Amino acid sequence: AQTVTQSQPEMSVQEAETVTLSCTYDTSESDYYLFWYKQPPSRQMILVIRQEAYKQQNATENRFSVNFQKAAKSFSLKISDSQLGDAAMYFCAYRSLYEQGGSEKLVFGKGTKLTVNP
Amino acid sequence: KAGVTQTPRYLIKTRGQQVTLSCSPISGHRSVSWYQQTPGQGLQFLFEYFSETQRNKGNFPGRFSGRQFSNSRSEMNVSTLELGDSALYLCASSFSSGVEAFFGQGTRLTVV
Numbered sequence: 217a218q219t220v221t222q223s224q225p226e227m228s229v230q231e232a233e234t235v236t237l238s239c240t241y242d243t244s245e246s247d248y249y250l251f252w253y254k255q256p257p258s259r260q261m262i263l264v265i266r267q268e269a270y271k272q273q274n275a276t277e278n279r280f281s282v283n284f285q286k287a288a289k290s291f292s293l294k295i296s297d298s299q300l301g302d303a304a305m306y307f308c309a310y311r312s313l314y315e316q317g318g319s320e321k322l323v324f325g326k327g328t329k330l331t332v333n334p
Numbered sequence: 335k336a337g338v339t340q341t342p343r344y345l346i347k348t349r350g351q352q353v354t355l356s357c358s359p360i361s362g363h364r365s366v367s368w369y370q371q372t373p374g375q376g377l378q379f380l381f382e383y384f385s386e387t388q389r390n391k392g393n394f395p396g397r398f399s400g401r402q403f404s405n406s407r408s409e410m411n412v413s414t415l416e417l418g419d420s421a422l423y424l425c426a427s428s429f430s431s432g433v434e435a436f437f438g439q440g441t442r443l444t445v446v
Contacts, residue, residue, distance in 0.1 A: 319390035
């Protein structure tokens with residue numbers, strides 16, 4: 217079974233600075249998806265960025281980018297020019313392409329609480 | 335386009351009772367998944383339904399069950415509630431050939 221580990225329970229960053237959240241995962245599969253989700257106090261999980269394992273190029277979405285190291289099974293999220301609205305729980309998630317019935321089950325890490333200081 | 339809607343938002347139940355939670359997916363989405371979120375265990379996969387059939391199931395006792403209707407709306411039921419069932423229950427829907435899962439705001443269940 218796949219596992220996802222987020223080793224930083226909490227992180228803080230100054231507004232306008234850059235912060236990197238870490239995520240490692242364990243799998244024997246060669247093809248999969250990786251995601252970063254954000255969960256603000258409103259509780260709704262919002263997709264921040266996704267990465268397909270077969271793509272070598274790191275995904276980027278505006279101020280959010282990832283450093284995907286497939287061999288090291290590492291998937292870190294970099295937030296540039298941090299804003300107060302970025303404060304939330306961030307979850308790293310793994311999705312297999314080989315789940316039974318084509319299931320879209322997500323395996324989540326325990327999360328990192330990001331605080332943005334003004 | 336309406337998002338994923340979960341009802342109710344909050345629920346308080348007594349040990350031993352049963353509860354039913356509802357999830358209406360985004361229009362056109364046929365896959366609905368349920369997750370339990372607790373401070374200790376984090377986010378854990380409960381089950382997934384696709385076209386009214388359970389496609390996958392997590393490692394939860396049989397007290398947790400679900401179903402999906404022909405309009406893709408899904409319900410999950412928990413019978414004989416225990417204190418440990420207190421959690422945020424999240425529902426996610428996705429398009430059949432899509433990658434991204436869209437989440438609802440969850441139902442906060444408190445068992446007393």
